[in-house]
Amino acid sequence: MDAVLSTLFYSEGAEIYTLDCMAYFMLFMAACTSVTLLFVNVPYGRYTSSKYGFPVDARVAWFVQEMPAFFVPLCLLLWTTTANTSVLPNQMLIAMYFCHYFQRSLIYPFLIKGGKPTPFASFALAFVFCIYNGYMQIRYLSHYAEYPEYWVTHPCFLTGSVLWLVGWLMNVHSDHILRNLRKPGETGYKIPTGGMFEYVSGANFLGEITEWVGFALAGHSIHSLAFAIFTTVVLSSRAVSHHKWYLTKFENYPRSRKALIPFLF
Numbered sequence: 001m002d003a004v005l006s007t008l009f010y011s012e013g014a015e016i017y018t019l020d021c022m023a024y025f026m027l028f029m030a031a032c033t034s035v036t037l038l039f040v041n042v043p044y045g046r047y048t049s050s051k052y053g054f055p056v057d058a059r060v061a062w063f064v065q066e067m068p069a070f071f072v073p074l075c076l077l078l079w080t081t082t083a084n085t086s087v088l089p090n091q092m093l094i095a096m097y098f099c100h101y102f103q104r105s106l107i108y109p110f111l112i113k114g115g116k117p118t119p120f121a122s123f124a125l126a127f128v129f130c131i132y133n134g135y136m137q138i139r140y141l142s143h144y145a146e147y148p149e150y151w152v153t154h155p156c157f158l159t160g161s162v163l164w165l166v167g168w169l170m171n172v173h174s175d176h177i178l179r180n181l182r183k184p185g186e187t188g189y190k191i192p193t194g195g196m197f198e199y200v201s202g203a204n205f206l207g208e209i210t211e212w213v214g215f216a217l218a219g220h221s222i223h224s225l226a227f228a229i230f231t232t233v234v235l236s237s238r239a240v241s242h243h244k245w246y247l248t249k250f251e252n253y254p255r256s257r258k259a260l261i262p263f264l265f
């Protein structure tokens, strides 16, 4: 794999320049996406539509589209020269990333119950995004990111790590609640209760946003920041859409529940 990278980049300077450009491009895409999402919902799940291509079974879509987010980084760690994987801050950040994507790509898809098919366009975009982001995060952390050893005791790293952990637990717990709303064979929707759903309609999204904001705080790089912002744009829009959808669908939907931020929004 080193040979592939050296064919693509004539020097390490060229590769880190590319990684930085990728992060800025992700920020640009986040801005474009935030405007687009004012007019349309990302078309999958309850907003799935045949306008965006043929339907891909939900479990297959989630497994295949998320797989590169785990395997591209794994290949980078196993088969490229990694200058910084022996340093504790880098190791911890890489572990956070893998913990999330081990669950998301190898466990989550197989637990889905009655999920709506994903249109091909959404599936293909998610697949490309996972390759792009997987390479950007882990190549940067494994080879280029330089942190002093004491960074693990810095307030930014400590706060970010705690946020990451709280967010991850909230995300996994909230997805578990949603999954258990359906009995075998059911595909309809019910009002979620328990955990952070008592406060917000998008509890799983709040968890995921908190996770990647924590990761960005701990990682202190443009690459992790771009991912946190992109995630926030996509998932906050989805939380707001779900919240409005619940309010129109269920007359008895709890009125005190907010869309994304408890008590506020």
Ligand SMILES: NC(=O)c1ccc[n+]([C@@H]2O[C@H](COP(=O)([O-])OP(=O)(O)OC[C@H]3O[C@@H](n4cnc5c(N)ncnc54)[C@H](OP(=O)(O)O)[C@@H]3O)[C@@H](O)[C@H]2O)c1
Pocket (backbone or CB within 6 Å): 044, 045, 046, 058, 112, 113, 114, 115, 116, 171, 175, 178, 179, 181, 182, 187, 188, 189, 190, 191, 192, 204, 205, 208, 230, 231, 234, 235, 238
């Ligand atoms: N990092 C990122 O940029 C990013 C982007 C997208 C998603 N994600 C993460 O991926 C996970 C799934 O995202 P998602 O957008 O698919 O979440 P979602 O719309 O909340 O749906 C999650 C699952 O629960 C089911 N479900 C949702 N609400 C339900 C209800 N009221 N009653 C019964 N079943 C319900 C859905 O079924 P249906 O398919 O039938 O709706 C789907 O299988 C989340 O943890 C999210 O944070 C991350």
